Amino acid sequence: MNRVHQMFASHPNPASDAGEEAFALVVGAAECAAVCTTCADACLEEDDPAALRRCIRSCLDCADLCAVTGRLIARPGEQDPQTLRAQLDACAIACRACAEECERHAEAMEHCRFCAESCRACANACDRMRQAIVA
Amino acid sequence: MNRVHQMFASHPNPASDAGEEAFALVVGAAECAAVCTTCADACLEEDDPAALRRCIRSCLDCADLCAVTGRLIARPGEQDPQTLRAQLDACAIACRACAEECERHAEAMEHCRFCAESCRACANACDRMRQAIVA
Amino acid sequence: MNRVHQMFASHPNPASDAGEEAFALVVGAAECAAVCTTCADACLEEDDPAALRRCIRSCLDCADLCAVTGRLIARPGEQDPQTLRAQLDACAIACRACAEECERHAEAMEHCRFCAESCRACANACDRMRQAIVA
């Protein structure tokens, strides 16, 4: 994901100077979106997917919100701080809900352990980005 | 979009009874996502897109958030109320920011007038869905 | 979805005249994306989701491809015919794969019957749009 960093550095008119936090979140959200997508798919392939309904659902939601949040942050120009803050909040909440759900199964299933780690990291990256937004 | 209504009625285990509000929002968010996508594209094809940067950006963000919000609401099972509420808030904020931006150009460009109407309608559908979420 | 039609009519510089086919596909793809999302969710809530793994997966894929295909078509300006044709092909293939899968369960589960209908309709809308693309 190194080119994302270069892209931010070559942007002609970024709305804010939150470069490092933005870069960290674009990478973290991309990882979390992919990890949650794979975790939902892996849960569905376990022997008893009926026991994992809530986990699958929280992974699907978290994947969706991480993908869209990363996309907003990947646009450094003309940002609307109010929209960004609200979306970062929603993403952090979805990440923590998914982490809690996956942590229940973390001992039994390695993919849920990795997924919970990824969700915690992305939630923290959302928080840091939120604090870095000016105005 | 009539089949969406039938789908909700045939779901075996919905998390809530917010059927009508959910249906209205899935339809309204799909319309707003498409309308905002077309409005960004139309603004870019106007004679002076440099004057419409903020409008294009708010349309892109609004399209993304409407698409993902509609997707969450289209999953009636195992919903996380906290995640839904936060996402509905973010979507309503993005819709109103986009409406305000498009309303500035509504007299000059018909697509911005239609887009603003669509954004206002979707923001209201988000508010109604939010109130319908139990717990 | 009437505003989508108005948006297309007010676009300043559409790449093609495929207005009616494009409008039909934007609406059909939005419906199919929502319907497939709900069908995956409904299948997961059925008594034996392990028997519906393939159906859930094909619904998730079809929802994703319909959403992104509708989005491309909702941008009438500066279209790349080669990209559009390839994406319309991929979407039609995913729709038909999902329809076949859902049709196996159409008698047992009403949501799969509605979903299959929606997938067939969207696949046909993709085919018509593909034929309407000039060059």
Place this chain on the structure above:
Amino acid sequence: MNRVHQMFASHPNPASDAGEEAFALVVGAAECAAVCTTCADACLEEDDPAALRRCIRSCLDCADLCAVTGRLIARPGEQDPQTLRAQLDACAIACRACAEECERHAEAMEHCRFCAESCRACANACDRMRQAIVA
């Protein structure tokens, strides 16, 4: 993106053994989606965005198709080879169209140079994944 690799290794029932190609594509598509999103945004902030309409449009399309293609590949279970192949084709075509467009501006704008590199890399990752799909 290391956790994506761990996720694939811990999946209980992958449809194929195309682990390395799949991992490379999930990472490459996530990078290309983010890079193209930032490139469209950067082009819009350049002094004369009207001269970059086609570039902005190809970046938006490429970002969308990379995001959705990465998502399909991030689901290793119950894959439909026909759908995957068609989507990989569409993604590779969009990546190459975007690369060609960005290469025209690569000397004038660094972000277009990085974007073209990212698109070429992702197109190649699509090709390798396509060859790795069995049946």
